[in-house]
Amino acid sequence: MYHELLRDATFWAFLFRIDQGLAEESRAERCPACGCHLHGANYPRKPRGPRGLPAEYRYRLSFCCARDGCRKRVTPPSVRFLGRKVYLGAVVILVSAMRQGPTPRRVRELRELFGVSRRTIYRWRDFWNEHFPKTTFWQLARARLVPVFEIVDFPRSLLEAFVGAGDDRDGWKKLLCFLSPITTTKGLVIEVSDDRDRSAEDARRRF
Numbered sequence: 047m048y049h050e051l052l053r054d055a056t057f058w059a060f061l062f063r064i065d066q067g068l069a070e071e072s073r074a075e076r077c078p079a080c081g082c083h084l085h086g087a088n089y090p091r092k093p094r095g096p097r098g099l100p101a102e103y104r105y106r107l108s109f110c111c112a113r114d115g116c117r118k119r120v121t122p123p124s125v126r127f128l129g130r131k132v133y134l135g136a137v138v139i140l141v142s143a144m145r146q147g148p149t150p151r152r153v154r155e156l157r158e159l160f161g162v163s164r165r166t167i168y169r170w171r172d173f174w175n176e177h178f179p180k181t182t183f184w185q186l187a188r189a190r191l192v193p194v195f196e197i198v199d200f201p202r203s204l205l206e207a208f209v210g211a212g213d214d215r216d217g218w219k220k221l222l223c224f225l226s227p228i229t230t231t232k233g234l235v236i237e238v239s240d241d242r243d244r245s246a247e248d249a250r251r252r253f
């Protein structure tokens with residue numbers, strides 16, 4: 047089952063190492079405004095969901111420009127944190143996906159499994175149904191995914207397409223890396239520009 051993996055502390059450590067790699071890439075690119083080097087300036091976080099999360103989950107990796115007068119904030123994409131949601135990306139995807147499909151899990155069952163409020167579950171549903179398909183990220187991404195598999199429901203179709211068995215870490219890595227552009231500062235409203243095209247290109251390479 048998919049949800050067994052989310053109880054495994056080594057899975058969360060695995061995702062943290064991927065985030066470290068993404069952060070190193072951002073740091074190597076230096077400040078996008080002035081080209082100066084970047085300092086660590088992590089955001090404190092209090093993610094909810096699984097118990098026994100590694101201590102590294104108390105912050106999201108982030109940087110700011112080292113130059114006085116610039117100090118531009120650079121937050122790398124993440125496979126752990128989906129935007130500003132207090133739940134981890136994998137939990138948001140999994141809980142939402144478990145409500146879809148031929149034998150949907152009831153809200154009560156999911157609340158018992160993950161301790162997520164009813165209202166939160168409905169908010170996630172609206173996010174996947176209404177908001178996500180309209181993002182420029184998805185508009186760009188769908189062109190290369192749709193010929194490969196059929197999109198029926200978000201996020202279930204994505205989960206099934208990327209993640210084979212329940213403990214397929216590599217599949218989770220691919221899925222979360224694929225979605226990681228939507229976790230950056232500009233959030234889910236992603237405008238089409240050269241920069242964003244490059245993000246989509248990066249996602250495709252990781253995909």
Ligand SMILES: [Zn+2]
Pocket residue numbers: 077078079080081082111112113116117118
């Ligand atoms: Zn700068």
